[in-house]
Amino acid sequence: MTDKYTMPDARGHFGPYGGMFVAETLMPPIQELNAAYQQYLGDPDFIAELDKDLQYYVGRPSPLYHAERWSRELGGAQIYLKREDLNHTGSHKINNTVGQALLAKRMGKTRIIAETGAGQHGVATATVAARLGLECVVYMGAVDVARQSLNVYRMKLLGATVVAVESGSKTLKDALNEALRDWVTNVDNTFYIIGTVAGPHPYPAMVRDFQAIIGREAKAQCLAATGGLPDALVACVGGGSNAIGLFYPFIDDASVALYGVEAAGDGIETGRHSAPLSAGRPGVLHGNRTYLMSDDDGEIIETHSISAGLDYPGVGPEHAWLKDTGRANYVSITDNEALGGFYALTRMEGIIPALESSHAMAYTMKLAPTLRPDQTIIVNLSGRGDKDMQTMARREGIEL
Amino acid sequence: MSRLAATFEALAQTGRKALIPFITAGDPYPEFTVPMMHAMVEAGVDVIELGIPFSDPMADGPVIQRASERALAHKMSLRRTLAMAMEFRRSNRHTPIVLMGYLNPIEAMGYEAFANAAQRAEVDGILTVDLPPEEGEECAALLKARDIDPIFLLAPNSSSERIQKMDAVGSGYLYYVSLKGVTGAGHLNIADVKTKLEQLRANTRLPVAIGFGVKDADTAKTIAALGDGVVVGSALISKIEANLDSPEQAKKEIIELLAAMRHAMDNNGA
Numbered sequence: 250m251t252d253k254y255t256m257p258d259a260r261g262h263f264g265p266y267g268g269m270f271v272a273e274t275l276m277p278p279i280q281e282l283n284a285a286y287q288q289y290l291g292d293p294d295f296i297a298e299l300d301k302d303l304q305y306y307v308g309r310p311s312p313l314y315h316a317e318r319w320s321r322e323l324g325g326a327q328i329y330l331k332r333e334d335l336n337h338t339g340s341h342k343i344n345n346t347v348g349q350a351l352l353a354k355r356m357g358k359t360r361i362i363a364e365t366g367a368g369q370h371g372v373a374t375a376t377v378a379a380r381l382g383l384e385c386v387v388y389m390g391a392v393d394v395a396r397q398s399l400n401v402y403r404m405k406l407l408g409a410t411v412v413a414v415e416s417g418s419k420t421l422k423d424a425l426n427e428a429l430r431d432w433v434t435n436v437d438n439t440f441y442i443i444g445t446v447a448g449p450h451p452y453p454a455m456v457r458d459f460q461a462i463i464g465r466e467a468k469a470q471c472l473a474a475t476g477g478l479p480d481a482l483v484a485c486v487g488g489g490s491n492a493i494g495l496f497y498p499f500i501d502d503a504s505v506a507l508y509g510v511e512a513a514g515d516g517i518e519t520g521r522h523s524a525p526l527s528a529g530r531p532g533v534l535h536g537n538r539t540y541l542m543s544d545d546d547g548e549i550i551e552t553h554s555i556s557a558g559l560d561y562p563g564v565g566p567e568h569a570w571l572k573d574t575g576r577a578n579y580v581s582i583t584d585n586e587a588l589g590g591f592y593a594l595t596r597m598e599g600i601i602p603a604l605e606s607s608h609a610m611a612y613t614m615k616l617a618p619t620l621r622p623d624q625t626i627i628v629n630l631s632g633r634g635d636k637d638m639q640t641m642a643r644r645e646g647i648e649l
Numbered sequence: 650m651s652r653l654a655a656t657f658e659a660l661a662q663t664g665r666k667a668l669i670p671f672i673t674a675g676d677p678y679p680e681f682t683v684p685m686m687h688a689m690v691e692a693g694v695d696v697i698e699l700g701i702p703f704s705d706p707m708a709d710g711p712v713i714q715r716a717s718e719r720a721l722a723h724k725m726s727l728r729r730t731l732a733m734a735m736e737f738r739r740s741n742r743h744t745p746i747v748l749m750g751y752l753n754p755i756e757a758m759g760y761e762a763f764a765n766a767a768q769r770a771e772v773d774g775i776l777t778v779d780l781p782p783e784e785g786e787e788c789a790a791l792l793k794a795r796d797i798d799p800i801f802l803l804a805p806n807s808s809s810e811r812i813q814k815m816d817a818v819g820s821g822y823l824y825y826v827s828l829k830g831v832t833g834a835g836h837l838n839i840a841d842v843k844t845k846l847e848q849l850r851a852n853t854r855l856p857v858a859i860g861f862g863v864k865d866a867d868t869a870k871t872i873a874a875l876g877d878g879v880v881v882g883s884a885l886i887s888k889i890e891a892n893l894d895s896p897e898q899a900k901k902e903i904i905e906l907l908a909a910m911r912h913a914m915d916n917n918g919a
Binding site for chain 1: 702705706707708711714718721728752753755757758778779781783801802803805811826829831834
């Protein structure tokens with residue numbers, strides 16, 4: 250008999266990972282946020298409002314789609330896609346921003362800030378801020394501003410101020426640094442909506458809880474469609490919010506294998522990647538202890554991935570814990586393999602995935618043939634590829 | 650008695666306040682730092698805060714972040730920062746050195762290895778920006794066992810309960826961050842600092858050094874009247890940044906600013 254999974258502990262620790270590693274100015278607001286979150290988590294009015302928003306604004310439940318042609322083609326397990334790409338704004342990110350924005354409103358905050366990599370979280374934040382009439386500032390690395398210009402335009406349309414961050418590597422980690430600096434300066438009126446399961450406690454647990462709707466739905470849908478639990482779950486991992494959202498309701502189901510797919514960039518062996526669980530070491534960054542891409546001196550190493558959303562040197566602390574305990578398996582997919590996943594899904598099923606999700610598709614292409622046709626894989630299709638059209642066209646030498 | 654405690658006690662006996670400069674180790678290049686430390690002592694500083702360069706200094710403003718970037722471009726590291734402290738100590742036995750930085754380089758070295766190395770370098774205090782007492786007990790105990798003071802930050806929004814917690818875990822002095830914001834921000838409010846200091850005094854007997862936003866001699870003088878020490882960082886590093894093609898000029902301007910602060914603080918008339 251196994252104990253029920255209850256992580257994290259009261260102070261936000263997943264074993265040695267997680268915690269609250271922040272400067273003193275941020276301790277009071279984090280404790281305030283944690284108290285509010287614990288309160289509203291058990292408040293039926295809050296839950297009812299959240300459920301209503303998820304149904305009528307986000308468009309939940311998202312379908313669990315049986316990719317029959319692709320399954321046949323790969324000649325192994327039956328592949329089911331959890332269609333988070335069909336959510337309002339085009340990715341799973343909105344599940345979390347709707348929840349945190351309701352919390353911000355309840356706490357009386359008038360100003361929202363966020364960091365973003367691919368821009369999906371930025372768009373999802375700008376969207377809920379527009380709806381609630383809240384001021385919104387989104388920090389985005391200057392490199393990402395250039396490669397995801399479509400999402401920058403969407404955020405601006407929605408009334409957000411997009412700040413291009415020019416420091417460091419000019420990607421997601423630097424956007425997070427800058428958002429933390431903003432928060433420290435404006436703690437009285439500002440709510441920081443973190444987009445992934447990282448940051449100081451309670452963010453990793455809170456974002457997981459808002460994203461766990463993915464796994465809860467998938468479990469019920471899989472039981473209805475196949476009469477049983479899936480054999481494996483596959484999801485891409487940058488910070489890891491879509492993966493934990495899918496995995497979490499299955500953690501106690503020991504028969505379900507969990508596969509988190511990191512970005513191997515040019516290849517793990519080249520050092521140009523974003524795969525801390527596969528090739529990093531434990532350390533402390535952005536408020537929590539987790540696996541990081543850092544050198545022998547503890548300096549953070551620049552990362553690389555074709556997908557801006559996975560281009561981050563850390564990973565959520567719960568993934569670090571699930572790795573160490575062996576409950577989840579973490580694998581990696583290169584830029585080129587991810588492109589293979591992108592084209593395969595597009596042409597086999599008529600669904601264009603985001604480059605982030607394409608990493609999960611590429612791993613599914615490796616995993617499915619190793620399983621029997623009566624077995625089931627659920628893959629999280631965490632976002633749609635519209636935002637990546639310019640990147641893809643450029644790769645193909647086409648000027649849009 | 651630790652070097653820090655002795656320093657604050659001696660100052661208190663003469664009614665003076667500590668002048669505490671912050672510079673980043675290895676900025677603008679490694680050979681600049683130790684001679685700069687000695688020159689600052691000659692200009693009348695009491696304690697030196699030496700910044701450990703870090704790639705992602707989340708609580709710092711752009712000036713100190715760029716200082717880290719310049720130092721890292723010269724392959725600076727925690728190990729080399731400790732080596733600089735050791736070199737300084739060879740010819741200065743009395744001025745306390747506090748290393749200030751972020752946790753990850755210390756995690757990478759390992760807490761115990763770091764505490765041993767800091768002891769060998771005769772470092773007097775460690776201030777880790779992103780290590781609050783909730784997470785810092787193990788590290789603080791290792792330091793204290795080696796007579797090194799773990800120094801904690803306090804902020805305008807710190808409650809009395811938290812001040813008491815820092816008082817219990819910390820030693821040497823407490824560093825009061827005088828404003829909500831990053832280092833080098835420009836909106837220090839003297840009346841707010843004064844009110845907060847009353848709450849601090851009611852909850853700790855440790856000396857209180859005040860920093861963030863101290864730019865000139867006048868501010869140093871005003872702040873000195875409220876606390877036990879004044880920390881100045883970004884204002885000094887701005888001099889380095891403004892004179893990257895002439896480090897000697899940067900050094901001269903830093904010494905002039907510190908001397909002016911020393912003079913203003915010692916002639917308070919209050």
